[in-house]
Amino acid sequence: MTAYPETAAAVLPLRRRGRPSKSPRLRAASPIVYLVALVVIGLMLAPIAYIIIGGFRTNSQITVDPSGLPDPWVFANYLDVLTGEVFWRQVLNSAIVGFATTLGVIVLGLMASFVLARYNFAGRGALYALFAAGLMFPLTVAITPLYIVVRSLGLMNSLGGVILPQIAFALPVTIIILVPFLRAIPEEIQEAAAIDGCSRLGFFWRMVLPLSVPGVVTVGILAFVGSWNSYLLPLFILNDQAAFTLPLGVQAFSSEYSVDTAKVLAFTSLSMIPALIFFSVFERRIVGGLTGAVKG
Amino acid sequence: MTARVDSATEIDVPTGPAHRDGGVAQATPPSPRRRRGNGWGARLEIALLVGPALIVFLGLVIFPVVMAAYYGFFSWKGFGPPTDFIGFRNYLTIVQDPAFQEAVLHNGTIVVLSLLLQGPAAFLLALLLNRRMRGQSIIRVLIFVPYVIAEVVVGTGWSLMLQTNGAVNDQLEKMGLGFLAQDWLSNPDLAIWTLMGIITWKYIGFAVILFLAGLQGIPDELNEAAAIDGATFWQIQRHITLPLMGPTLRIWAFLSIIGSLQLFDLVYIIWGQYVASTAGTSTMATYMVAEGRNAGNFGYGNAVAVVLFVISLVVALVYQRFVLRRDTEGAITGDQKKGRFQR
Numbered sequence: 001m002t003a004y005p006e007t008a009a010a011v012l013p014l015r016r017r018g019r020p021s022k023s024p025r026l027r028a029a030s031p032i033v034y035l036v037a038l039v040v041i042g043l044m045l046a047p048i049a050y051i052i053i054g055g056f057r058t059n060s061q062i063t064v065d066p067s068g069l070p071d072p073w074v075f076a077n078y079l080d081v082l083t084g085e086v087f088w089r090q091v092l093n094s095a096i097v098g099f100a101t102t103l104g105v106i107v108l109g110l111m112a113s114f115v116l117a118r119y120n121f122a123g124r125g126a127l128y129a130l131f132a133a134g135l136m137f138p139l140t141v142a143i144t145p146l147y148i149v150v151r152s153l154g155l156m157n158s159l160g161g162v163i164l165p166q167i168a169f170a171l172p173v174t175i176i177i178l179v180p181f182l183r184a185i186p187e188e189i190q191e192a193a194a195i196d197g198c199s200r201l202g203f204f205w206r207m208v209l210p211l212s213v214p215g216v217v218t219v220g221i222l223a224f225v226g227s228w229n230s231y232l233l234p235l236f237i238l239n240d241q242a243a244f245t246l247p248l249g250v251q252a253f254s255s256e257y258s259v260d261t262a263k264v265l266a267f268t269s270l271s272m273i274p275a276l277i278f279f280s281v282f283e284r285r286i287v288g289g290l291t292g293a294v295k296g
Numbered sequence: 297m298t299a300r301v302d303s304a305t306e307i308d309v310p311t312g313p314a315h316r317d318g319g320v321a322q323a324t325p326p327s328p329r330r331r332r333g334n335g336w337g338a339r340l341e342i343a344l345l346v347g348p349a350l351i352v353f354l355g356l357v358i359f360p361v362v363m364a365a366y367y368g369f370f371s372w373k374g375f376g377p378p379t380d381f382i383g384f385r386n387y388l389t390i391v392q393d394p395a396f397q398e399a400v401l402h403n404g405t406i407v408v409l410s411l412l413l414q415g416p417a418a419f420l421l422a423l424l425l426n427r428r429m430r431g432q433s434i435i436r437v438l439i440f441v442p443y444v445i446a447e448v449v450v451g452t453g454w455s456l457m458l459q460t461n462g463a464v465n466d467q468l469e470k471m472g473l474g475f476l477a478q479d480w481l482s483n484p485d486l487a488i489w490t491l492m493g494i495i496t497w498k499y500i501g502f503a504v505i506l507f508l509a510g511l512q513g514i515p516d517e518l519n520e521a522a523a524i525d526g527a528t529f530w531q532i533q534r535h536i537t538l539p540l541m542g543p544t545l546r547i548w549a550f551l552s553i554i555g556s557l558q559l560f561d562l563v564y565i566i567w568g569q570y571v572a573s574t575a576g577t578s579t580m581a582t583y584m585v586a587e588g589r590n591a592g593n594f595g596y597g598n599a600v601a602v603v604l605f606v607i608s609l610v611v612a613l614v615y616q617r618f619v620l621r622r623d624t625e626g627a628i629t630g631d632q633k634k635g636r637f638q639r
Contacts, residue, residue: 067466
């Protein structure tokens with residue numbers, strides 16, 4: 001965490017990292033290794049499988065045999081959730097919050113990082129240090145006063161009341177990842193652009209934006225996944241069921257239908273599908289981005 | 297890399313306007329001067345580009361934290377401006393409240409157990425997976441899946457499975473291990489271990505991925521040389537891999553400690569604020585939410601937030617000072633001295 005400037009180096013070569021291009025001299029795996037790996041994966045996936053498969057059972061099946069397979073498979077739970085309005089409203093809310101947060105973080109973060117990376121002015125170091133210090137204030141610590149600020153802004157029960165703070169709290173990581181990234185764009189490119197009559201802002205628009213796409217993708221994914229899963233902030237800000245995001249919805253649903261275990265399981269597994277799809281599409285970026293953002 | 301070093305020194309130089317203007321900067325071509333002219337146009341650009349981010353950041357991150365320190369001195373129900381100034385009495389109450397002391401103890405336990413359980417397990421797993429094998433990338437992805445799933449989903453799923461008549465006990469019975477069946481969630485002797493199990497399940501993937509990335513940065517030649525000199529596999533791991541993995545391990549431990557100190561979601565979802573204290577899994581953050589917002593005592597809640605922040609800050613600074621220091625000394629000593637990259 002301390003060695004922030006290393007981040008770009010860690011993030012940049014992501015594309016190449018794809019396959020562990022380790023030399024063939026690396027020890028080959030024995031059957032025991034595969035066995036252990038299988039057991040570990042089984043342990044990691046079993047709870048998820050339980051949630052998904054449980055949704056295909058009835059409550060009486062679950063009561064009689066809590067850890068069995070569906071017999072017969074029933075689709076009523078999933079259909080109920082999918083045809084109900086509640087689930088889709090929460091998906092929509094979560095999607096709005098997620099995309100707005102991501103967009104806001106990228107736009108604000110990129111603009112600020114561009115200045116911090118490529119302008120010379122008194123107080124630049126201090127400004128960077130200020131944003132970096134934001135890492136010391138995780139949302140958990142600030143939630144109580146933040147709730148009061150959001151309330152006095154009149155943003156209670158509105159998605160904006162979740163989006164704005166999420167943008168604010170994602171800015172430090174974003175800036176820390178993007179500044180070294182933008183700094184790594186060679187000066188020559190900027191000079192060439194200037195000679196060709198490109199202004200600073202034109203350079204930002206035409207050169208920096210396209211060149212910073214890999215960094216932006218990493219930052220955007222971190223922001224989106226964080227927003228999609230976020231629980232504490234919506235818990236404080238959104239009291240109105242109509243504004244609930246998925247995590248709040250899952251919890252409300254599971255206490256409202258606490259006797260209907262099968263339906264809770266169906267609702268829960270549907271709620272994780274978007275995140276799982278997102279993860280499988282951007283898996284390499286997420287894994288690489290997290291290790292890149294963290295590695296010192 | 298060079299750009300980084302240069303820019304670090306750059307900041308230190310008290311560049312007056314004269315320095316920043318054209319000629320001087322051009323006179324020193326090797327230094328990657330960003331931009332020369334810093335006239336009004338440039339200042340306007342800077343203001344326009346940084347302004348929005350700065351306003352959002354100051355208003356919603358820094359301002360609330362500062363206000364927390366202020367509100368913490370009041371007995372305040374959260375309506376109207378706080379008027380009932382009570383000095384340090386909130387803080388006295390916090391420190392003397394047995395419920396808070398228990399929460400601190402739980403947080404401490406979670407910090408230590410997270411390091412002891414996840415660290416070695418993740419390290420061994422990473423060692424195991426760091427070799428030529430089929431499907432390595434899919435294995436990595438699958439181990440990482442729990443990390444990506446929302447805490448709410450994890451909490452809901454596990455709390456259903458861990459009911460006394462839930463899937464875990466049932467499965468134990470089926471495997472002929474019925475005597476191991478437990479009241480996993482509400483037995484106060486056991487609940488914190490249950491929590492540790494869930495935490496390990498959810499977060500170990502992150503550690504494994506991080507360690508694997510670290511392992512792949514270790515040159516094979518070192519291992520080979522050691523093997524030629526007759527070192528056994530475990531000797532190599534102990535004397536070569538482990539020391540070289542130091543920086544990765546220390547960063548991971550830092551993140552794990554801070555995360556453990558701030559733990560909220562899983563506990564609050566699985567146990568709720570009331571059961572958490574009887575089952576012995578309450579944390580400082582759940583205490584803050586329960587005694588602050590949920591009880592309507594916003595002055596008190598803010599004071600708890602300040603305590604939580606100070607504890608995290610002290611731990612972070614001590615860790616930085618005594619553990620992380622050696623990692624950063626070589627690489628960015630200059631920056632360290634200026635405190636630019638210090639947290």
